[in-house]
Amino acid sequence: MAYSDKVIEHYQNPHNVGSFGSSKEVQARKDVGVGIVGAPECGDVMQLHIQVSDAGVIQDAKFKCFGCGSAIASSSLATEWIKGKTVDEALAIKNTEIVEELSLPPVKIHCSVLAEDSIRAAIEDWKKKNGHATAVDTHAAHAH
Amino acid sequence: MNKPRPLYLDNAATTRCDPRVVEVMLPYLTEAYGNSGSRNHAFGWEAEEAVEKAREQAAALIGANSKEIIFTSGATESNNLAIKGAAHMYAKNPEGQTGRGHIITALHEHKAVLDPCKRLQKEGFDVTYLQPPADGVITVDMVAKEIRPDTILVSIMWANNEIGTINEIPAIGKLCHDKEIIFHSDGTQWVGKMPTDVERDNIDLLSWSGHKMYGPKGVGALYVRRRKPRVRLEAIFDGGGQERGMRSGTLNISGIAGFGKACELCQHEMQSEGERLLKFRNRLETELAKAIEVTQVNGNASKRVPNITNISFGFVEGESLLMGIKDIACSSGSACTSASLEPSYVLKSLGVGDELAHSSLRLSMSRWTTDKEIEYTIASITKAVLHLRKMSPLYDLFKEGVDISKIQWQTH
Ligand SMILES: Cc1ncc(COP(=O)(O)O)c(C=O)c1O
Numbered sequence: 004m005a006y007s008d009k010v011i012e013h014y015q016n017p018h019n020v021g022s023f024g025s026s027k028e029v030q031a032r033k034d035v036g037v038g039i040v041g042a043p044e045c046g047d048v049m050q051l052h053i054q055v056s057d058a059g060v061i062q063d064a065k066f067k068c069f070g071c072g073s074a075i076a077s078s079s080l081a082t083e084w085i086k087g088k089t090v091d092e093a094l095a096i097k098n099t100e101i102v103e104e105l106s107l108p109p110v111k112i113h114c115s116v117l118a119e120d121s122i123r124a125a126i127e128d129w130k131k132k133n134g135h136a137t138a139v140d141t142h143a144a145h146a147h
Numbered sequence: 148m149n150k151p152r153p154l155y156l157d158n159a160a161t162t163r164c165d166p167r168v169v170e171v172m173l174p175y176l177t178e179a180y181g182n183s184g185s186r187n188h189a190f191g192w193e194a195e196e197a198v199e200k201a202r203e204q205a206a207a208l209i210g211a212n213s214k215e216i217i218f219t220s221g222a223t224e225s226n227n228l229a230i231k232g233a234a235h236m237y238a239k240n241p242e243g244q245t246g247r248g249h250i251i252t253a254l255h256e257h258k259a260v261l262d263p264c265k266r267l268q269k270e271g272f273d274v275t276y277l278q279p280p281a282d283g284v285i286t287v288d289m290v291a292k293e294i295r296p297d298t299i300l301v302s303i304m305w306a307n308n309e310i311g312t313i314n315e316i317p318a319i320g321k322l323c324h325d326k327e328i329i330f331h332s333d334g335t336q337w338v339g340k341m342p343t344d345v346e347r348d349n350i351d352l353l354s355w356s357g358h359k360m361y362g363p364k365g366v367g368a369l370y371v372r373r374r375k376p377r378v379r380l381e382a383i384f385d386g387g388g389q390e391r392g393m394r395s396g397t398l399n400i401s402g403i404a405g406f407g408k409a410c411e412l413c414q415h416e417m418q419s420e421g422e423r424l425l426k427f428r429n430r431l432e433t434e435l436a437k438a439i440e441v442t443q444v445n446g447n448a449s450k451r452v453p454n455i456t457n458i459s460f461g462f463v464e465g466e467s468l469l470m471g472i473k474d475i476a477c478s479s480g481s482a483c484t485s486a487s488l489e490p491s492y493v494l495k496s497l498g499v500g501d502e503l504a505h506s507s508l509r510l511s512m513s514r515w516t517t518d519k520e521i522e523y524t525i526a527s528i529t530k531a532v533l534h535l536r537k538m539s540p541l542y543d544l545f546k547e548g549v550d551i552s553k554i555q556w557q558t559h
């Protein structure tokens with residue numbers, strides 16, 4: 004299967020790779036929301052860190068991803084899209100928009116779902132830390 | 148079509164057909180197009196001569212008599228004919244009943260062995276699937292433990308196609324002969340690469356395929372022992388009675404001629420080739436391990452064929468790694484590369500963690516692999532793994548000292 008040029012471009016030059024600190028450090032930071040979704044046994048782990056202002060604007064975002072090229076591209080794209088958006092605007096992003104932008108084939112749709120899930124999980128985490136009402140349970144993974 | 152072609156390190160999937168083989172094949176497509184079954188004219192005689200020459204060449208490669216070689220369409224057909232053919236012939240009970248006999252095979256066999264066994268289970272046979280140990284090698288003791296009074300067939304591959312590990316074949320064959328059980332081996336990744344002697348190695352049925360040994364695709368062989376014991380098979384294809392009634396159908400003359408030539412070339416070249424490939428494999432494994440922390444060569448360290456290596460690069464997903472080495476054609480056990488989104492069942496059966504199965508690459512070399520290609524491959528893989536680790540959340544956890552295998556992930 005051939006990759007779209009956009010997937011290849013994100014793979015080679017991913018945007019916003021990184022984190023705002025170790026898992027301990029970000030846990031302690033109220034302005035940072037953390038989303039980790041997926042599971043190694045299905046091949047994908049996506050980690051999204053967002054830095055959010057008091058007014059609820061996502062000022063910066065960083066990702067890390069263990070997954071295929073399409074998963075890497077989806078997370079890279081997601082960080083681009085959410086930067087500068089309010090958390091509510093970011094929550095409105097649909098995985099189908101990512102599929103379209105990156106021309107993902109059907110077998111790679113779940114990789115874009117991960118990106119959407121990681122946005123949700125990170126925002127839920129930020130809301131929880133800041134005493135906002137949260138939606139249903141998060142998809143965040145827990146290290147024991 | 149003049150784009151530069153990727154470097155090919157996927158020879159366990161298939162090999163390039165040797166130009167010397169192609170040369171032998173061509174006349175049988177153009178001028179000498181007879182049917183070897185035509186007994187009354189020169190076209191037929193010519194074709195028959197080609198087939199019998201190939202039969203000699205195939206037999207010579209494995210120390211057999213040419214009368215013991217059946218030509219097929221490849222290892223899939225050979226395995227099906229051997230396993231179903233022997234099971235049906237030696238069944239303890241007639242069709243429609245249970246308790247028809249017991250078969251032993253292993254969980255990390257090729258699907259072309261596992262699926263015929265599964266079908267036989269539906270037909271009333273019992274099958275034991277041996278769980279391979281962590282090093283992937285099936286020993287004679289493991290087989291001996293499972294033998295029952297009603298065991299009729301043991302099918303254990305010679306070398307594994309994903310990890311290259313070598314099972315204890317002569318010893319398993321000896322055990323089966325002592326117990327009067329038919330012994331089949333899928334030799335697809337072994338024959339032509341390693342010295343084979345069906346007498347010394349106690350084989351009753353041996354499958355192999357042309358396209359894994361520099362011959363054409365769609366042609367293979369099954370060795371069927373004729374003496375001590377004389378092995379009988381129930382045919383799968385019924386028809387014109389070719390191949391001593393065991394495989395009806397007009398013979399693929401050009402393919403068979405090429406297959407024979409490929410066997411001859413392998414017989415002459417396997418030793419020097421094997422030494423060269425072993426050096427390449429060792430170089431790949433040691434230099435990659437030196438350049439990249441947390442790598443693991445899968446399967447027994449020494450009991451492996453020289454042309455295959457399977458390496459896991461921790462914290463890096465296999466399909467994304469393949470993407471980073473686009474100009475090297477090879478394969479991965481990662482779920483993301485498979486249609487089923489399941490990681491390699493072979494690596495799983497060895498107890499390699501899912502995470503390392505996802506991170507595996509299989510590199511398999513050929514007669515034409517060069518030093519320079521190996522050097523390039525080491526450099527490319529190193530670069531790609533380091534690129535991906537910068538993005539890997541699992542690598543961060545590892546660096547923080549978290550044992551990834553102990554994390555319980557909440558899935559959705
Ligand atoms: C061990 C083994 N058995 C059987 C096969 C099937 O061979 P063929 O493609 O000739 O049917 C293969 C190749 O895919 C193999 O590696």
Ligand code: FES
Pocket residue numbers: 045046047069070071072073074110111113114482483484
């Ligand atoms: S992460 Fe497995 S297919 Fe995309």
